Amino acid sequence: MTDTADLAAELDTVVRSVPGVITLYPATPLAVTLTRAAAQTVAAVVESVVNSVGSVVESVAGTVGGDVDPRTPSTPSRPLVSVTTGKAGLSASARIRVGDTDSATNVCRLAHDAIAAHLDARAAPIDTISVTVASIH
């Protein structure tokens, strides 16, 4: 994995450990993710056809199957926290579900603070940290 992917995986764990966070949702809806995966698959297929007809099936399966593990939707194979690199530093984004016993606004701030603390510990420059409460229950 790249450094960004490693960091996203770490932040995934960090956010899940915040009291009041029930689960994470993908930063982009799965339907969009699958559409992108499909586009990647098409590209992979075209490339594979050029290189070797025999590698097409394996390429398609690898691209789609590696995106989301359908058996354990709460722990997908890719972290659900998104990390990107911009000119001013890193941008991290998380969409969370919170329980209704804790204040959603407080949990949202706690999730932000946990991400910020983790990035500070790694001396990573921060551009933005986005946390969205997508459901409360």
Place this chain on the structure above:
Amino acid sequence: MTTPNTPDSAADLSLSDDERAHLDGHTIEELSDYLDRGRVPADPSIDTSAASQIALASLARLRDAMTSLLQHEADQAPVLDESWVTAIMDGIALDARSGRDIPVSHPSPNARLAITEGAVRGLVRAAGDTIDNLIVGRCRLVGDVSIPGEPITITVDASIYRGESIPDLANTLRDALYKVLTAHTELTIAGIDVTISTIYLTRPDPKTDQDTP
């Protein structure tokens, strides 16, 4: 009463046009079927969709309420208006979509914190559905929720048992909604307008219940 001036108003007229987009690629009927199947086999596109999860939670509560109703009404007035159920399900689909982002304050200039409108509507619906003899039909946040401090009016359509006190239930609903909204959001609530849009079926006669062995 505040006139709805949000995108919700237009959406009311064209639910079927982009319902799948509202629910991350699913219709409310597909989610209802998923609930029927006990969410098996697991569908990641539903299980990882906040909108679908909000809708499923509402559908489950509606189903519980319907089961209770049918048990109570089986010997009395078994005529159930299916359009009423359809209207409730349409409301669930509309309310579950993410909608606008409602900002959450934070002192850091790098922070971009928000609660989705869909999450708040789901919260409102859940709070309303906890009140006996009342089912929430639609919920709207009227006003520009993206501006901190902007006065927002909550409008809620609800159905109740015939024979219940409408003012009493409306006040109970307002109190419950105000409590959860102030606990979970930073919205400036200008008012909570409750409309009892449907009065369904009839409440069982206690004497009849007592006479039944």
